[in-house]
Every structure is written in C-alpha cells, then in structure tokens.
Amino acid sequence: MFGYILPRKPELLVKEYEQYTTVYCSLCRSLQKNYGSVSKAFLNYDFVFLALIGLSGQTQEKDAYIRGCSVNRLKRVSYFDSEILQYSAACLVIASYYALTDNMHDEGFIRRITSYVVRIALSLSFRKACRNYPKVALQVKESVHQQAIIEDAKESSLDRAADPSATALSFMLSRFGNEDNESVFARLGYLLGRFSYLADVGDDLVEDIRKKRYNPVLIKYELDAVDDKRIPKIIEEIREELLLTRSELAVSYSQLQIHSYEGILKNIIYLGLVDTADRLTLEKKKNRNIRVFNADFRKGI
Amino acid sequence: MDNAYRILGVNLNATDEQIKQAYSELSERYRSDAQAIHELNNAYDSVMSERRLNRGTTESSANGGYPYFTSIRHLINANRIEEAEVELQRVPVQGRIAEWHFLMGTVMSRKGWLSEATRYYSNAASMEPGNTEYQQAYSSVVYGRQGQAPGNPYTPYRTSNNNDWLTACIVCNCLSMFCDCCGPRNRCC
Numbered sequence: 171m172f173g174y175i176l177p178r179k180p181e182l183l184v185k186e187y188e189q190y191t192t193v194y195c196s197l198c199r200s201l202q203k204n205y206g207s208v209s210k211a212f213l214n215y216d217f218v219f220l221a222l223i224g225l226s227g228q229t230q231e232k233d234a235y236i237r238g239c240s241v242n243r244l245k246r247v248s249y250f251d252s253e254i255l256q257y258s259a260a261c262l263v264i265a266s267y268y269a270l271t272d273n274m275h276d277e278g279f280i281r282r283i284t285s286y287v288v289r290i291a292l293s294l295s296f297r298k299a300c301r302n303y304p305k306v307a308l309q310v311k312e313s314v315h316q317q318a319i320i321e322d323a324k325e326s327s328l329d330r331a332a333d334p335s336a337t338a339l340s341f342m343l344s345r346f347g348n349e350d351n352e353s354v355f356a357r358l359g360y361l362l363g364r365f366s367y368l369a370d371v372g373d374d375l376v377e378d379i380r381k382k383r384y385n386p387v388l389i390k391y392e393l394d395a396v397d398d399k400r401i402p403k404i405i406e407e408i409r410e411e412l413l414l415t416r417s418e419l420a421v422s423y424s425q426l427q428i429h430s431y432e433g434i435l436k437n438i439i440y441l442g443l444v445d446t447a448d449r450l451t452l453e454k455k456k457n458r459n460i461r462v463f464n465a466d467f468r469k470g471i
Numbered sequence: 472m473d474n475a476y477r478i479l480g481v482n483l484n485a486t487d488e489q490i491k492q493a494y495s496e497l498s499e500r501y502r503s504d505a506q507a508i509h510e511l512n513n514a515y516d517s518v519m520s521e522r523r524l525n526r527g528t529t530e531s532s533a534n535g536g537y538p539y540f541t542s543i544r545h546l547i548n549a550n551r552i553e554e555a556e557v558e559l560q561r562v563p564v565q566g567r568i569a570e571w572h573f574l575m576g577t578v579m580s581r582k583g584w585l586s587e588a589t590r591y592y593s594n595a596a597s598m599e600p601g602n603t604e605y606q607q608a609y610s611s612v613v614y615g616r617q618g619q620a621p622g623n624p625y626t627p628y629r630t631s632n633n634n635d636w637l638t639a640c641i642v643c644n645c646l647s648m649f650c651d652c653c654g655p656r657n658r659c660c
Contacts, residue, residue, distance in 0.1 A: 181625075329584035336583060353550070360583040410616040414585050417615030424622045427509055440623050447618075 172269070174369040175362065176215040177434060178441040186433045188248075192234045193225065193431075194218050196249040200259040202240050204302075205295035208288070209259070210240070212266035216366060217258050219438060220339075222431050223358070224254035224346045231430040254346075260299040261342050264307050267296040268314045276383050306342060313338035321384040328411065331386040332367040339363030351426065358422040365415045365443065372408035372450040375401065405450055412447035419443070475514035490518060521548055540570050547574065552581045569598035573605050580612075588612065 177190060197218055201209045225232075234248035270292065273285040300307040313334040325331050336359075343359030344352050371387055378385040379396050387393070387404055416439065423439055476483055479493050494515045501507035539558070546555040556578045562571055576591030589612050595602075596609035 327587070329579075329587050333584075357583065364583060364585075411586055413618045414589070414612060414615040417618075417620040418580075418583075418585060420620035420622055425513075436624055440620060440625050444618060 172214040172216050172265075172366070174216065174366050174373075174443075174446045175219045175438060176442050176446070177437045178445050181441055182437055183433060186431075186437070189231060189431060190218070190222075190434050192248045192250070193221055193255075195239065195247040196234070196251065196255050197221055197258055197262075199240065199249045200251065200255040201262065204256060204259055205263050205298060207240075208291045209263050209266070209295045212262060212292075214262070216362075217262040217265075219362070220261060220342060221255055221258040222435060222438075223343060223355075224258065225252065226426070226428045226431045226435060227346060229429050257303065257345065260303045261306055263292070263295050263299040264303075264310050265338070267292055268310055272314070276381075278381075309341040310338050324384070324389050326386055326390040328368065328371070328386050328390075331371075332364045335367040336360045336363035339366070354422055354425045358419065358426070361415050361419040361422060365412060365419065365446075368408060368412055368415065369446055369450065372405055372412070375405065375408075402451075409447045409450055412450075413444065416443040416447070475517045478510060478514040479518065487519075487522065490515070540574060543574055547577055547581070550581075552578055556582075569595045569602065569605060572598065573608060576608060585612075589616070 179187065182190065194213075198210055198213050201213060232250045232252065234250045236246055236248050239245040239247040267289065270285045270289040274282055274289065277285065316334040316337075320331055320334065339362050340356045340359035343362070344356040347353070347355035371385055374383075375385060375387060376396055377383075378388060379393055379398075387408065391400060391404060393400070393404075420439055423435070428435060476485075479490060479497065481490055481493050485493075494511065497511055498508060501511065539562075543555050543558050546552075546558065555574070559571065559575050559578065572591045572595035576588045576595060579585070579588035579591060592605070592609040592612050595605040599605055
C-alpha cells in the first residue's frame, strides 16, 4: 500500500534534496515525540508527500535545527516542528494500524503473528492518534469497512476497488484547504489514494495469484496461473491507468497555489510517479531496486 | 459564479469578446500581484468553461438532443455530481445516445473513476466521430494514458524537436562554417 509516491532523486536540486530529507526527518521526529518509537518504523514516503502538500501552502520554507538522528546518533540531521507534521504523523499511525489489521487476515502464519504482535505495540499510539484526530480515524475505519465489503463481493472493477483508499486519502488532504480550494485538495487526495492502490494492485499481481488473495485484476481477467501470457499486457494496462491518474493529478496540482517546496512537488508528480508506473513493468522484484539515473531506464533492462 | 463575473468587472450578459478584453486589461494592471492574478485567472477560467459547456448544450439541443441532458449539464456545472449520475442512470437504454455517454464520462471523471470515464468517452467518440467536444474529451484521456501531463516542466529537456532550438542550431552551424568564434562546430546539436 505504501511507498509509491516518491521523487526521482537524481533530478532534485541539492537544496531540494536537503529540504526533502528535512521534512522526512521532521516527520520521523514528530512520530517519535508524539507516538513513541514503535510508530517510527512505519515512516514512509507517501506521508512525507502528505506533509509536503500541507507545508506547501505556507509562505516560507521553515528553517531547521540540527540535531543527532534518533535512529543513528552519529548522524546529524535537520528538523523542524509544525502542526501539519503532527497531523501527518497521526494519519500515518492510523493508516499503519489498519494496514496491520489487514495483514492479520491475508498473510501467512508467521507474518500474521508478527502483525499481531506489532499491532499490540502500536495500539497505544493508535489510541492517542484517534483522540487527537477523531474524524480521520472514523473515515479510515469506514474506508477499511468498505474495502472489506468490496473484497467479499469479489469486485472486478478497478474504480470501485480503489474507491475506499482514495476516499480516505481524499479526506486526509482536504483538511489542508480552506473553503475556496478544499475541493481541489480533496480531488488531489482522491487521485493520490487511487494511484497508491493501483500501484499496489500491479505490484502484488503475481504474488496475489500465488497466494490466492483478492485482487480486482485477477477477477476481471480470471487469472489463476502465475505464468499466464496475458500478465505483461495487464501490467501495461495498469501502467496506463496509473499514468492517466497522474495526468489528472497534475491538473489538480496546477489549480493549487504553491508557495514552498514547489520543485520537490513537481519532481514527484511529473517524474517520480512515472517512475513508479514504469517500475511495475520490470519483471523481477529485485530489478525494481535500481536507482534511476536515466529517464529511459525501461529500455535498459 | 456571480463572484467570478464581479472579479472580471463585467455583467452576466457580456459577450465573450468583452470578457476577453476585460481579462487582458486587468491582467496588465495587476501584473506584479501574484494573488490577484491567480484569482483573476480562476475567475476567467470558470466563466469561460461555463460558457463553453452551455454553448455545447444549446447546440446539441438544437440538433434534436434530449432536453433533459441540458439540466444534467447544469447539475455537472454546479458540481452536483451524484445527482447528475442518478439522473443519467434513469435514462432508458434506447435514449443512451452519444451525449449520454459523454456526460456519463464527465461524471465519472469528476468522481475520479478514470477507467470508467475512459470507457464512456471512447463510446461517445466512436458513436459520433464528428463531434469535437467528444473527440477532445477522449483524446485528452488517451494522451494522459500515454504519459502526457499538462504543465509538465520536464518535457522540453527530453524532446529536442523544438523549432526555436532548431533555428538557433542552424544559425550556429552556418556561422561556424566561417569561423570557430562561437565554439567548435556541432557543440549544441
């Protein structure tokens, strides 16, 4: 579910890269401070993007303090604090808790046990996050419920299957808007959630066939063999769907008034998301762990 | 919507030309004020898109289109997407002409259900190949699927078939036939 919304690092300016790491470290610090060290393990790029979108409305980029990193004490990192970061941290805790609950039902025995244990460890943080932002918790809970209904009904439509996660993210982002542009933020969030969900559908396709888990594409095309010849074509179709989602995302983005972090946000929307979509077409999972220096990396492999 | 007209300083029955003129005058006047320009652009976009949609309605109704599609277009314009979808679903199967598919595509697109939107737009475009409105909607979806995104600042780096550059290169090459004062030949292309 997580980790699909990230920048293409080689194309960032050094300044932008430092700002990006600052927001990343600040979110980590906010998690540590408000929700304890267990929650830090769930830090991911998607919620850094959520924080960036929230922070982009501020007229100036914040100055940061330099401190030791809480994971690696020898490393010096910069960070700042902001209400938006606290909000993003709460969203992350809530979303991660429900993702763990989901794992407890679909995964194999060992991962199920692990998820159960980790979920207990996270439950205090989860309760605190729910207290701080009850509406978000309620919305995510509702989305998880809707998702369960869809999975039970073996829904084959991608749009319908992506709807609950998209709605949850839409709700999280709509908080950043005022009455004029709330709908733009909501749409941006909807499309982001849809993007993450579809990327996950494409990414887990083969694994889902093997483990016989729910996946809307499997039902749509009645796939049941790992070596089915239609798989590359289906992945290509998901890739096109991702690119279309990203194109609509760019439209919503252009309607926002961005004051800070513009370079990073443009990089993520125009390059990072395309890389995510392209990475799906690579065959083996380990091939996906390449670092992209060349825009045409799909041809190189 | 009235607010948008007020920002542009025109009344509701001004012609498109008058609106364009008001827009260019105001954007000249507030050139240095980013906030004002942003508001002005938004107002202009919303007024023009509303007028374009309304024009589409009157044209198609004049061509014997179904009158209730006009009211559905108004619902979509007013961002009442769910009501518009309910109204569209009520249309009987034999009344589902190209315009129905187009409006359904618009509703789906607004909802964020892009794969349904693609399907409906493609139906509309194939049912009425001569209609520019449907063709545009469909081709914008197709471009999106091919990886194009509006306002992409990174494309000029990759595609070098920009005409201005080409002319510059030709001039540079011609000059370097005579001397190497602007660098060794073919440095830029």
